[in-house]
Amino acid sequence: MKPAPFEYHRPTTVAEAAEVLADREDAELLAGNQSLGIVMANRLATPDHLVDLNAVEDLDYVAERADGDAVAVGAMTTHRTIERSDLLAERVPMLPEAAEQIAGPSVRNRGTLGGSVGEADPAGNYPAALLALDATLELVSADGEREVPVSDYFVAYMFTDLGEDEIIAAARIPTDPFPPARTGMAFLELKPAAQTWPTVSAATAVRVDDPDADAPVVEEALLALANAADVPLRVEDAEAAVEDEPLSAAALDAAAAAATEAADPEGEMHADREFKEEVAGEYARRSLALSYDRATNGETDVNVPTDE
């Protein structure tokens, strides 16, 4: 099928895009076009106006913020750019790890962080990763700028706090909580095939007191799950289970149980509800163990489970 008629707009600046959006009813933003075009071609979405953001180069960047306590990723940055960013690899390695596992190469070449966050599919990689990282979204509209913590942004299934006339400009990740020398991060997915959406994913960050100690203590742990509920799911009980002590098998068991308990997934064709709850626990465990292992340069006795 072909989409219903629409008027096409291609602004070149964020301000211009915000104006176009403010002046028109029933407009949709187009980022990497890995979802919207399909939905429109099937006439499930029939916006009167399409605002293509691909010429807004100001939104394509990965940069350290001037005050040095945050890294920002522009909304139109592709998965591929995120996957290959040296700055992110050093400061926020969870994001490249999340990006490189998205779908296939052609999707990664076109799809963007802002598109994923805007679509707000609870199975998406960035929503869970940004939630685990305590990120803040920077939004722009004709009325000005607004900031929303990712923890407040996802409201319901594919439903967000983003206003009708707002554009996601960037995601800002605080770097103070994640000193590279003492931090490990991981993004693990279970999926039946590379090109599909994951069954469940786990995003974790772990900071230890002293990576060279005999038994480094977990100062802080962060965990979010994807596709385990209607929205990306932060599991603070699992975080608390591993904090303030060296990582142990018992603590991982408690964290896994907390993640299974917190999960409220929808059954799917190849993964019923009970299975997904179990996977949520298991991937919470693996992801926390791997993050700890990375934080301590692999010099711990914790047995990191792997798929191999």
Added chain:
Amino acid sequence: MMEFEGEFESDLPRDELWNYFTDPDVLADCAPGTDSIELESPHEVTATISVGVGSVKPTFDVEMVVTRADRPELLEMQADGSASRNAFDAVAEMDLREGDDGGTVAQWTARTDVSGMIASLGQRALGSVTDKLVTDFFEDLEATAREGDPAESKLEAKPDAEASLED
């Protein structure tokens, strides 16, 4: 068939809230996605409402009939909506109980048959979005009442009406 339910508390008295729940102009302002609303008779309203999930936002032509209206405690409505490739049929009931300190506890339930694209989203996705929309509606309506904007009760029950989901 899908069933949804929820509860909303307000410190405003139910007799006052009743006027807002039965004033079509207030409903038009507060109901999410309402483009227009017409009072066809004291017990019938037609509206166009755009609601959806993600970029899928069907515009429904909705016909709503008030099947029970017992001031100030019970309001029941039957609604059917049609849009391109989507349709729904719903019975919604709201019980207003007196809460503490003269406030109100509104308990709502909705039974609905859905067909088309939105049906494929499943009960949990729709329930999630329905909760959000209903909460927004109650909050907006309460804010309108709190600001003291005037409201006039214009809806009453259709005589001998009985709400049911069509087979």
